Amino acid sequence: MKYQFPQNFYWGSAASATQTEGEAFQAGKGTNIWDHWYQQEPNRFHNGVSATEASTFYRNYQSDIQLMKDIGHNSFRTSISWSRLIPNGVGEVNREAVEFYSNVIDEQIKQGVQPFICLFHFDMPMAMQEIGGFENREVLDAYANFAETCFKLYGDRVKHWFTFNEPIVPVEGGYLYDFHYPNVVDFKRASTVAFHTMLAHAKAVEKYRALDQDGQIGIILNLTPSYPRSQNPADLKAANICDLMFNRSFLDPAVKGEYPQELVELLKQHDQMPVVEVGDCELIAKGKIDLLGVNYYQPRRVKARENAVHPEAPFMPEHFFDYYEMPGRKMNPHRGWEIYEKGVYDILTNLKDNYGNVPCYISENGMGVEGEEKFLVDGQIQDDYRIDFIKGHLKWLHKGIEEGANCLGYHLWTFIDNWSWCNAYKNRYGFYQLDLKTQKRSVKKSGEWYAGVSKANGFED
Structure with missing residues (x-):
């Protein structure tokens, strides 16, 4: 079977500033919440490893x-670190940044790798967090x-x-x-931060449109389908509330x-x-996007709660559902996550049927493996499991596109094994292996395979 993808399909990968750059306290960069939290509580980070390098x-x-070019990338997403560009969050711009x-x-443009640039990837400047962050x-x-x-500096080149x-x-x-700083457990404050994030998004979209640049602006959402255990009304209700809270709370305002x-x-x-202030709803309405990035790793499976909620427990989304482990599910044994390739098709179908078939691309999908060096053969990681993982998702993606879904590309997380928030380098995701001692990069089998897919704009299976 031949799986051919549309012309000009985006083949690439994704990463972020904090997870890749290093130089966390160099080159004029301000402190972000990760730098600060590590200084306060290094014990919260896997093996005590920070993002400093x-x-x-x-x-x-x-x-x-x-190296991206070598494995057929025509696009790559990273982020601009707010605390590197504007060290105090406001005021002076850092010329080095x-x-x-x-x-x-x-360099990306020179190598034929289109820059996809994200403005915020979990890395609030500490100076902004100290005055409440997005609260x-x-x-x-x-x-x-x-x-x-950012738009004024780079919008002539970033589309x-x-x-x-x-x-x-x-x-x-x-x-x-x-599991992230500032380590608050408070639903009302969480809902405020969620709402304010979408207001911030809409403000940025408004700024972009006012500049009349010839590119697209969007948002990247981790859309995790909520699958009910059964068709029992109680299970369906649980899945619906999950969908409202974890998906539609960002998807609906964005699209x-x-x-x-x-x-x-x-x-x-x-x-x-x-708190909703005068003008907020009008602002949200102005934040409608041109392009949606979809991150998908694993499904969410839920059922109706089996026990009553403790009356003194803090209010939580889990008041409305229990997680459900589907018998016979396919697992990534190295990471403990379910692998459910059809999820990507279900997301595309939902966007097509209920969200005006908004232009989208798969902005992250990937397979983390702990102890990946055990698959080293003659100096190369033989990650056939990652090839199978990508292939399985691309087949369902292809089916979605064949049925009319407006999906324009596929990016793997990630390009080179990178630092991951509290997990540091525990789970490896890259097309390239990173040797932490020498910083040497070595292409894995999956990277070579992906180069062929990109070149052929598809694959045979």
Whole structure:
């Protein structure tokens, strides 16, 4: 069977500033929440490893972009670090950073690798967090001004902009489940941060449109389909509430310019609504995107709760559902996540049927493997499991496109094994292996395979 993809399909990968650049305290960069949290609680990071050095992209970007080209990338997404460009979040721009990002963008274009640039990938400047982060509306304006600065500096060359990557993750990690700084557990504050993030997004979109540049602006969302255990009404209700909270809370405002009424009613009913000020809804309506990035790793499977909620427990999304482990599910044994390739098709079908077939691309998909060096043979990681993983998802992606889904590309997470938030280098995701001692990059079998896919704009199986 031959799987051929549309002309000009985006083949590439994704990464972020904090996870790759290094030079965390060098070259004029301000402190972000990750730098600060590591200084406070290094024990919260796997093996006590920080992002201070990461994968040294700051020093090696030219050769790294050449490596992208070598495996057939025609596009690559990374982010601009707000704290590197504007160290205090507002005010003085760091000239070294201006030059660095300009050089990265120029090098990508020179190598025929289109720059996809994200403006916020979990890395709030500490100076902004100290005044409340996205709980504080002043920070929304600071973010919008940072975005405008980027558009003015690089918009002549960058034609694909994204305001946020997975904006729900800082909400979940920082304000609900205690896996990102500032480690708050408070649903009302979480809903405020979520709402304010979308206001910040809309402000950035407004700034971009006012400049009348000839590119596209979008957002990148981790859309995780919520599958009910059964067709029992209680299970269906649980899955619907999951979808409202984890998917539609960002998808609807980004694509439709409004929030689902059902979500608003639910939050009101439980006294968890953020404060909505005059003009907020009109602003959200102006934030409708041109291009949606879709991150997909694993499904969410849920069922109705089996036990009553403890009356004194803090209010949580899990008040409405229990997680469900489907018997016979296919697993990534090295990471403990379910592999469900059809999920990518279900997402595309949903976007086609319910979101006006918004132009989209798969902005992240990938397979993390702990202890990947055990697959080293004659100096190369033989990651056939990653090839099978990508292939399985591309087949369902292809089916979605054949049925009319407006999907324009596929990016793997990630290009070179990179530092991952609290997990450091525990799980490896790259097309290239990174030797932490020497920083040497070595292409894995999957990288060579992907080069062939990109060149042929498809594959046979």
